[in-house]
Amino acid sequence: MDQEITENIPAGDLSVNHKAGFVSIVGKPNVGKSTLMNQLVGERLSIITAKAQTTRHRIMGILNGTHNGQEFQLVYSDTPGIIKPLYKLQESMMSFVRGSIEDADVILFVTDIFELHDENDVIERLKKSEVPVLLLINKIDHATQEQVNEKIAYWQENFTAQEIIPISALNGFNTEHVFESIISRLPQHPAYFPKDELTDKPERFFASEIIREKIFLNYKKEVPYSSEVVVTGFKEKEDIIVIQAEILVERATQRAILLGEGGKMIKKTGIMAREELERFFGKKVFLEQFVKVEPDWRQKERMLKRLGYDE
Numbered sequence: 199m200d201q202e203i204t205e206n207i208p209a210g211d212l213s214v215n216h217k218a219g220f221v222s223i224v225g226k227p228n229v230g231k232s233t234l235m236n237q238l239v240g241e242r243l244s245i246i247t248a249k250a251q252t253t254r255h256r257i258m259g260i261l262n263g264t265h266n267g268q269e270f271q272l273v274y275s276d277t278p279g280i281i282k283p284l285y286k287l288q289e290s291m292m293s294f295v296r297g298s299i300e301d302a303d304v305i306l307f308v309t310d311i312f313e314l315h316d317e318n319d320v321i322e323r324l325k326k327s328e329v330p331v332l333l334l335i336n337k338i339d340h341a342t343q344e345q346v347n348e349k350i351a352y353w354q355e356n357f358t359a360q361e362i363i364p365i366s367a368l369n370g371f372n373t374e375h376v377f378e379s380i381i382s383r384l385p386q387h388p389a390y391f392p393k394d395e396l397t398d399k400p401e402r403f404f405a406s407e408i409i410r411e412k413i414f415l416n417y418k419k420e421v422p423y424s425s426e427v428v429v430t431g432f433k434e435k436e437d438i439i440v441i442q443a444e445i446l447v448e449r450a451t452q453r454a455i456l457l458g459e460g461g462k463m464i465k466k467t468g469i470m471a472r473e474e475l476e477r478f479f480g481k482k483v484f485l486e487q488f489v490k491v492e493p494d495w496r497q498k499e500r501m502l503k504r505l506g507y508d509e
């Protein structure tokens with residue numbers, strides 16, 4: 199299991215007594231990439247749902263600390279699950295994945311012990327990169343030792359990784375081992391971000407993601423995939439944050455579903471979002487939501503740019 203290979207490890211600038219690097223978390227949809235990033239960073243930065251393609255952006259989570267007497271900064275990137283894009287939004291999602299693989303010092307290739315995904319498109323992308331890859335077999339909390347061993351054997355046959363590590367991102371099982379493996383491969387480099395920054399994204403982004411998470415949880419079929427959230431107002435007052443959010447959908451029928459009978463469903467979604475926003479920001483939140491039809495926004499380049507889907 200431990201295939202420690204020390205070649206390929208960038209030494210970086212040895213005169214700097216500090217380690218820093220970019221760690222990209224990639225894999226198929228729904229394997230637990232966002233769960234893992236939150237676990238490794240120790241914050242709930244990325245939204246998580248049981249539905250595939252929850253994450254649409256590259257989201258950085260920054261971890262600073264000291265390891266064996268040396269300061270370090272790990273810049274994790276959570277990314278969208280790798281798929282063959284069918285529409286423009288998904289093309290942008292895949293360009294975020296590409297960018298994060300290009301920047302990486304270490305790649306975490308996350309797989310699911312139970313799902314038999316066709317992982318070839320992930321492997322194709324990783325083949326082009328020279329960066330060390332740690333292959334993580336996730337969700338082993340429900341697996342037997344025998345199933346874990348079988349999966350390790352499968353991956354030893356089918357992929358060349360520097361290490362194969364079975365984990366449970368949900369329970370944090372073996373994630374400390376993952377951290378140690380990353381740190382040992384990190385180059386000497388000054389910090390990339392100020393030490394008090396937790397992420398590269400603004401507060402508004404997290405507000406919109408939290409609302410989107412509740413839409414993913416409350417609606418079925420194509421509705422979550424056709425929805426996008428834009429925070430149009432974010433005012434922090436002394437004791438409350440006032441947030442206005444537009445929810446875009448592609449069709450009038452989806453708007454009706456989102457609202458629900460007598461506005462019941464949107465109200466429920468709003469309450470769930472507000473509670474989560476209050477936890478996230480540690481403050482009272484007043485949330486106003488407006489549902490708008492923006493025909494085919496997922497296909498329109500100009501709209502996607504406006505919504506932040508360009509690199």
Ligand SMILES: Nc1nc2c(ncn2[C@@H]2O[C@H](COP(=O)(O)OP(=O)(O)OP(=O)(O)O)[C@@H](O)[C@H]2O)c(=O)[nH]1
Binds near residue numbers: 245
């Ligand atoms: N049992 C179990 N479930 C897990 C584990 N890690 C993640 N999950 C579940 O798997 C589902 C997907 O998790 P995410 O973290 O959103 O997966 P993702 O890879 O980020 O998915 P996309 O953003 O859609 O690509 C959620 O229901 C998680 O709770 C794990 O270690 N064990």
Ligand SMILES: [Mg+2]
Binds near residue numbers: 253
């Ligand atoms: Mg995700």
